[in-house]
Amino acid sequence: MVEQPAHTRYVASSILASATKHERANQMLSSRVATYIRDRAIFTPGERVLVAVSGGPDSLGLLAILRDLQPTLPLHLTVAHFDHGWRGDSAEDATFVAALADRWGYQRIMGQAGSPLAHSENAARIARYAFLRQAATDSASSVIATGHTQDDQVETLLLHLLRGAGAHGLAAMRPRSADLARPLLATTRSELKRYLADHQLEPRLDPTNADPRFARNRLRQVVLPALETFHPQARRLLARAADILAEEDQLADDITTRTQQSVADPLRDQAAFAAQPVAIQRRLLRRLFPDLDFEHVESLRREILTGRAIDAGHHATATAASRQTLTVHPCTCEPATFHARDRIGHVDASTIVPPLTIAHRAPGERIQPLGFPYPKKLQDVLVDAHVPRHLRDTLPIVRDAIGIVWIPGVTVAETRRVTPASKQQLHLEIVPS
Secondary structure, eight states, X not given: OOOOOHHHXXXXXXXXXXXXXXXXXXXXXXXXXXXXXXXXXXXXTTOEEEEEOOSSHHHHHHHHHHHHHTTTSOOEEEEEEEEOOOSXXXXXXXXXXXXXXXXXXXXXXXXXXXXXXXXSHHHHHHHHHHHHHHHHHHTTOSEEEOOOOHHXXXXXXXXXXXXXXXXXXXXXXXXXXXXXXXXXXXXXXXXXXXXXXXXXXXXOOOGGGGOTTSHHHHIIIIIHHHHHHHOTTHHHHHHHHHHHHHHHHHHHHHHHHHHXXXXXXXXXXXXXXXXXXXXXXXXXXHHHOTXXXXXXXXXXXXXXHTXXXXXXXXXXXXXXXXXXXXXXXXXXXXXXXXXXTOSSEEEEGGGOOSOOEEEOOOTTOEEOBTTOSSOEEHHHHHHHTTOOHHHHTTOOEEEETTEEEEETTTEEBGGGOOOTTOSOEEEEEEEEO
8 A cells, every 4th residue: 555645644634634623613603502592492492483584694604503403403494585675686685595495495485675665774674574573474483583693782782872772772682582583692703604614605795784874884893893902802791791781681671560560550650650769660661651762751750750740541731733723532432443544543541641732743753653563763654654745844743741642644653542451542633723
């Protein structure tokens, strides 16, 4: 037998050692994700999971790792892809995801924005999650898995911090919250890129992820590198802070739930409300009025503590603006007849904090439209309702002390709507003065 030259044996053994090292790294990453899933109870064996796959590195890595884990963590996976329609080549992303799902034997659900979306992160997120939740229903999936990584967690924490968020906002994203699962929150983008390269998986790259017009991209390009000059482990430490805050936020939520049994209505039970710690007072009010910002929550909290909050169930004030008058009176109208775009509004009396006023729109205002799961910019709501541009600045808008209640002919705020639990409802109507 002819012996190989020494240098050939060295090169061959180096290649083998390198391949073995990469293989071990891949197995370690999959194993770490499996441990994270188990420790955080993210999935249950056999659960039906809708995997959101854009085709980018994070979501492609998520699908590939879940596929790797299926022998030890059996899940029923369905692939979902949503095309925002922002880029001319976005159809190629959809083709890529569809071909991958077919090759790996997964059912797929493809979606596309029905009309051009505003170029904003918020508009994209709302449209994407509306599609994903419908796709989850269509595929009988109990949870939606997204490819959010540790880097996304850090960016979310910093964005919320810069907006003045409290503990709930700084807790950022949870590994599993309601119908959303994030198995990669302990995994970095660089780890996923190595994993994909070692598996010879070439992701689609979205150039908008580098567009500095988006706040998250500016944070990624400017702020985080600057923080790493102060501490090279800044990302890992910030992610750990978000994890700690998430646990503490959950504790505060549990306390608030128990407190609601004794303070069911803060607007009426001033003494019981005042006896609570300030943090719990704020959480109680945010549960009642989820679309309020911090300043409005604080204003309402102080009014309750000083006894100035009026019992909205028995008193409402009408004011005039632009030669129009708002009439308000209790009613027993049939809720089944109510519609968002009615010219007469019906609201739950207990949600109103007087005085009720009529005014026009203000820059930056938001409202959670009737039946919609998230607050939206008022401008977007008016556009969606096909209110002519020349009428938007003169449209009467009914507000109380904490925000928009009703926009005649457009929508009632979801947080003010009449429900089966409503004890008293108010009939609102605008008439000429």
